[in-house]
Amino acid sequence: MMQISESYNQKNSLFNAMNRFIGAVNNMDQTVMVPSLLRDVPLDDAEDPKAESPANGGAYFHQDADMYSSYVLLKSIRNDMEWGVLQGEKVGAAEVDEDDLEKQFHFHLKGLHTVLSKLTCKANTLTTRYKEEIGCGN
Template identity: 75%
Template sequence: MMHPSESCNHRKSLFNTMNRFIGAVNNMDQTVMVPSLLRDVPLDDVGDVKTVTDDTASNGSACFQQDADMYSSYVLLKSIRSVMEWGVLQGDGRGKERVGESEDDDLEKQFHFHLNGLHAVLSKLTRKANTLTNRYKEEIGCGNL
């Protein structure tokens, strides 16, 4: 029998968080039959959306912005799912070692820091995919499905 704390830890595992995100995006993708209907429909939860300022935003890929519509969020969520399922394209500049950094310094600390960050981001993206799916249903008039 699983101990209650093990159940909580299992729920917070990166693998399960990734599966919940991919499942939410798959559900969104199957629900949204006409993505163009999402254009110019504002996001309800604009307050918690931050502009992405890392390398992913500068290479031309979609990112959440405060003035983004549901369509741009839809495209971004699908793009992130694709990268998670198929990996990062080679030559995008990510994953290269920085000169002068020792890879052995506090690797466990770095791992936990990034793991916690990834878990938090994936949880927010999962909620966003679920919100988008529900908003789409409301927009097309089948909110109870």
């Protein structure tokens, strides 16, 4: 029974969510041989059952974005995750309530996990849509 619990927790770890996202973007990048074909192809999240509508406040990307801009954004996020981002101004120790650090950590961890799951889904959807556009199916 311990194996099942550990396996489930590992599956939902931030590290694994990051790996799934990076893997999906790598797959997308290897599949999309001619990114310019994605220009002016509208995003069609209606086919994506996990996509949230803008009315719910959960749109993945700007409403007017095309598949090309989504492709570029997903690659940019992957690069930031792999190589890091420049640090902005550091928050002074006096500005952060030490008792609240664990609560803040869990809040941001949950948010990051949710965003990574949505971005992974978007990368997989874009890959599938590209294959459909060029006539590869499957």
